[in-house]
Amino acid sequence: EVQLVDSGGGLVNPGGSLRLSCAASGFTFSRYSMNWVRQAPGKGLEWVSFISSGGSYTYYADSVKGRFTISRDNAKNSLYLQMSSLRADDTAVYYCARGGKTIFGSEDYWGQGTLVTVSS
Amino acid sequence: SYVLSQPPSVSVAPGQTARISCGGSDIGSKSVHWYQQKPGQAPVLVVYDDSDRPSGIPERFSGSNSGNTATLTISRVEAGDEGDYYCQVWDSSSEHQVFGGGTKLTVL
Numbered sequence: 001e002v003q004l005v006d007s008g009g010g011l012v013n014p015g016g017s018l019r020l021s022c023a024a025s026g027f028t029f030s031r032y033s034m035n036w037v038r039q040a041p042g043k044g045l046e047w048v049s050f051i052s053s054g055g056s057y058t059y060y061a062d063s064v065k066g067r068f069t070i071s072r073d074n075a076k077n078s079l080y081l082q083m084s085s086l087r088a089d090d091t092a093v094y095y096c097a098r099g100g101k102t103i104f105g106s107e108d109y110w111g112q113g114t115l116v117t118v119s120s
Numbered sequence: 121s122y123v124l125s126q127p128p129s130v131s132v133a134p135g136q137t138a139r140i141s142c143g144g145s146d147i148g149s150k151s152v153h154w155y156q157q158k159p160g161q162a163p164v165l166v167v168y169d170d171s172d173r174p175s176g177i178p179e180r181f182s183g184s185n186s187g188n189t190a191t192l193t194i195s196r197v198e199a200g201d202e203g204d205y206y207c208q209v210w211d212s213s214s215e216h217q218v219f220g221g222g223t224k225l226t227v228l
């Protein structure tokens with residue numbers, strides 16, 4: 001059974017840093033691209049970042065470029081999102097999601113989400 | 121940047137057909153994916169690549185895409201279909217994934 005377990009969220013001060021993790025199981029992690037998608041309270045979905053299966057290609061939303069870094073460890077079946085210079089508008093539930101049958105998008109499995117709250 | 125426009129809400133009676141639109145410039149040239157999200161849950165992919173269904177998704181869910189509008193069609197709507205629906209594309213010019221603003225489907 002495919003499983004994605006998000007962790008690492010919490011309360012952080014503006015300007016602070018946080019590292020999210022996503023533990024994958026039930027599939028060959030190294031064969032799939034991965035994404036982070038977030039959802040602010042009461043708002044819609046916002047794509048955050050993409051990483052290719054081997055980690056060579058990464059893309060970021062304009063709102064996080066230069067502040068967030070996506071990475072993966074295929075030996076540990078894990079995806080990460082290093083977040084720095086956090087702002088109040090980064091407050092959201094963050095989901096990791098597995099890339100689906102198309103090169104980009106069509107994420108077919110999602111984690112349960114982890115809540116990041118940026119507030120003093 | 122590329123923008124996807126969805127109606128905020130759609131209402132339909134049980135057993136009827138719901139159509140949710142997703143508008144974007146020349147969206148017909150892109151591959152469109154659709155997600156369903158229920159309160160407190162992660163999104164679920166219901167249609168990918170314009171009109172394909174992942175395994176486990178009922179045939180009642182279908183999609184089309186042409187010109188400047190993509191459409192998710194849900195036939196014989198059930199109470200369990202209530203939720204928020206989002207369209208998604210990859211914009212190659214910006215190298216960004218883009219989500220529509222979402223449509224809340226209400227079953228009357």
